[in-house]
Amino acid sequence: MNIFLLGATPSISSEPGEDPLFKLAKTGGNTGNQVIAYGLLSRIAYESVAWDYRVDPKEVHERYDMIVIPAANFLFPQFDFGGMAHYIEQANLPVTIVGLGAQSNNYNPQIDLMPGTERFVRVIAERATSIGVRGPYTQEVLAKRGVHNVTVTGCPSYYMGGSDGMNLRQLSFDEVKRISINASRDVIGHSFDKQKMKRLVLDIYQTGITHGADFVAQSEHAEIRLAEQHPSSTDDEMKEIGSFLSDVVPHEAVREWVKKHLKVFFDVPQWLDKIEQYDFVFGTRFHGCMVALQRGVPATVICHDTRTEDMCKFLGMPHVSILELSGIDLQDLYERAGATNVAQRYGELYPQYMEFLTKNGLTLRS
Template sequence: MCADVMEKTEQSSKDESKTLPKMPRSVPRVALLWKTLNLGLYSNSEFGELYKAVGHNTGNLAFVYAIASQITNPVQLFPWHVSAAKLKESADIVVIPCANQLGRHTELGDFADRLSDAGLPVVAIGLGAQAEDYTKDVVTSPGTLRWAQVIARLSVSSLPNIYTRGAYTTSQLDKLGVQGSLPGGCPSYFTNQDVKLGQKIYENWTKNPLPRSITVAGGHESWVKTREIEHQLIGMMMDPLVPGQYVVQSMGDMIKISRGEFDSIEEKTLTNIRLHTVPHYSLEEFKVWCRTYARSFYDVPSWMDTLRRHDLTIGSRYHGVALALQAERMGLTITIDSRTRELCENTSVPHISSSELTAPITRSSLKKVIRFDPSTYDAHRATAAKHYVQFLENNMLKPAPYLQKIAESS
């Protein structure tokens, strides 16, 4: 970071340290920063409206749904651009469902200003750092760094108020001089309320000697290094007797293929998506393939209900795979960077690096790759829930009773 930016950041931190957050009431009203949990009759929504509502990635729905289910305080939803005045008027504490905001791809200076002006205690849940791998340090914009600093300052106490995706993100915050984070994972780890979730996953996984119907958690057409993997997964998914599905999450054009929005996709991009999925098909055949297999989901219950119809969900989208496990089915994430690996390691999601998943990929080879011990999974989940419950309570958030039960099952 250049000297003038460091000077401005240090001065900003000094100025902000003069103002401490207001202490909330005994059961604080929560402002959850997400526009809506119910997209209504989204079958008739314009794509742009729908894409914006899911935060440009349907995977966001997984952790937002989880957080909203895990807090029993009075909760009201607000969009990220909510004014400081509205927050002060309506809430006592701000909860931010986070993704991989810590990276060079974000500029959150305006957001930092609004949080600082509101002066309310802030809790960030699920923050992740985005870098190529664990050997690289994350690079942030000045605005995003200040955003993280403001959140850490606006803690209800001296205890951590940032729940990160894992030790890597916490270490990166420490290197940036942002103290007050707890390495945890993703709150979607606790979507399923059963204390013996691992046992149910294992029972379903071992019913058949090999996985039959497969869901592919589809990647992105620009991820060339995973393209050959994607081709093989799609080939297995298209079994004529036990057909699966190709579930897309992001970016916009990938989601559009699941909704038949072909005319609004640039010709070059549409070609690249075809090459990434079924390169041996003509353009018209590709469109038929999309209508047959490509899917996207806009609420978590329906997404999970579909995943439970398939024996295995596999692909490079963490949340698409993680939801399969919460639906009591097996999943395997193909990790492509630090954010997906960190999430898998902290939520016991089976995973393998894209560089390690070599051809040929078959049902037999996948069965051998996936190592899943139900007792270890349930024990880890219970311990993680215990830390998560303590984090929520330390920040004056009331955990849902089912979350307490998972925490007490260790």
Template sequence: MRILLTGIPSYLQRTVASASGATVRHRPYFDDIRSKKDVIDQVKKIANTGNYLIGEGAGQALKGHDVTYVPFWHLANSLSQPGAYDELSQAFDICVFASANLLRPGYSADLEAQVFEKLKMPVVVMGIGIQKKANLRDELPAGTQKFLDVLRAKESYFLTRGYFTSEFLKEQGMKFVRPTGCPSLYFNPDGMRQALTKLANPELVESQKIAFGGYLGSVADTIVDAHVLLKPDSTAHYVIQDEVVVYNMNIQGDDATPAYDAPSGRIVAPLEYKHQEKWQRKNDLHVFFDTNRWRTWASQLDLSFGRRFHGCIITMQAGVPSLMIAVDDRMREMLEFIGFPHLEAGIWNREAQKKAYLKEFLSTIDAQASIDRYNACEINFRTALNDIGIQQPGFPQPAKPAAPQPAARAHEPA
């Protein structure tokens, strides 16, 4: 099958040099990232480095087919070019659109509506989710409603991040809707299963090689987390995803200031952000623009403990146990679907004896049940793609299983 893959990209979009019609030209190298401006520009291009995992997972799921990643900006720029969409329609059989928090009050999908109205081929929307449940039905922007109207009127398929999004889309009249989870979950299944096995270990609370993720520059929660787990002479390793463009984390100096050490993935320029003075541990802040390098770095750790979904998923892909703290509707929907053990932020933040609580929580994890759940979700994902016609080479073709039912919610005190 000839597949046009677009939407959220993998890190390989950094090599795209140009696009014309159905042809995309790549450079054989990445741009250097050294200065403050380089770092900020690269984060802005992807909006959040965790998004790289979505595009990477979508691309991996299409392995074995003739796949071309066509940047969405090229599709948008081609709207007014005569014959451009005819060329695309002749070159491809189906379009896969890698998505994330598209359904939200603050974003109007006007361009997406125009592109898919003009694209004369079936469309698979993979990984679509809702950012915030409250009032979405009343506050859905007109452009996003148009996007849904366009896809309702043509051959379209929705693979959602969870159950709530699926129910919402069914209410909107969409015919093929399957909750499958984020495509990043299935990038390296063996690593994911290994990470789940290792998580059921109360001794992880004594680990000192830990990756943290959260919202530095906005709240001090992650600093508290690090102080709970790390000894005074340990170093907190924090992974930035979008803080330098969204959460007022300021890299000091002018645009040309040396700010990034590529081999280690470390920010080397001084930083300024809210609550910074509360640190009582040494801390290194990292950012990665290459998921392979990110996983290699993560593979040296003992644990990932954080409030960012994809910051923990990439560590699991490397076979390292990760425990997420669910902070919003996005995370809750994804975690409810996949059934990974996790903590609820409101409960964890209020807990007075955090370390003892965490040790008890880890001791109660049923690793095999988590793995069984994960395996069922992967079969569900692969089967959905098979049903669409995107065959999964090397994957067993079982009888269609029932979609996994909602997993138990986060650990809560009796």
């Protein structure tokens, strides 16, 4: 089977010395997007796969058998997927879509979407055997629009380990030495509680600095430029981070931490390999924590909106809502990771996911 990807892509090409923000743009503005596509492709067999959107959709129709969409939080009021809907219509091929998510700061299924995104929903509903969605909330959002050929799958990144599943390391908290954190200063505005979200993000950074933890950036421009130590980075990026943390961490402490502990990964296999060096990962980034779980590293997601919480609940991932936290307690977060039986839930969901892929006309990887 020849597959054409729309949506997230598993890798990017870049030139030596390329501005990291140019590379970030190729990922769709978030390095976690690559984990979605990488995870989806890891479970299916194909003869060829491509994702050059400059190709005329009529050529796509001639050269490929199916459009496959590794999806993210597409159902968000500020996103317009009319262009993708038009491309799919022009290509006129069957569609498989996995991981479609609705993003909101509450669980009201009657969210407003742009006309282009409403059109996108209609187009995929017509062409997909079943739409794979992130969680029950997204299923409700689609049901309100009369779309019922839907299967709750969670995110395809969850299944990249195949039949081996997830087997987390068992360390006592006293043995936890190497920590990685993740958080985002750019999602505060659409969280369950803006003020609480800001306090917790500040607390995540502060905890990371106190414990000498590494910070893995996914969409944060200043952090990514500094992590790559690109010539285009200036003291402005350092000032931006220092200003954000000015009320909780002295500027000099921020500066010293930034020099040693900021990381970014534009290559998924490298990210997976590097994450193994840590004993615990936590933060607000679903895919930053997912990468850790895939390599047996305990991780806890701090959920800040429906796009993260809906998935975590369905997939049985260690998580806690920002609404439940008054601050960051490292031991509490670590114990939450150990208290969740991820392996058991994975064992339940994996065969269902394989069946979903098969019903949508995909061939499973042996």
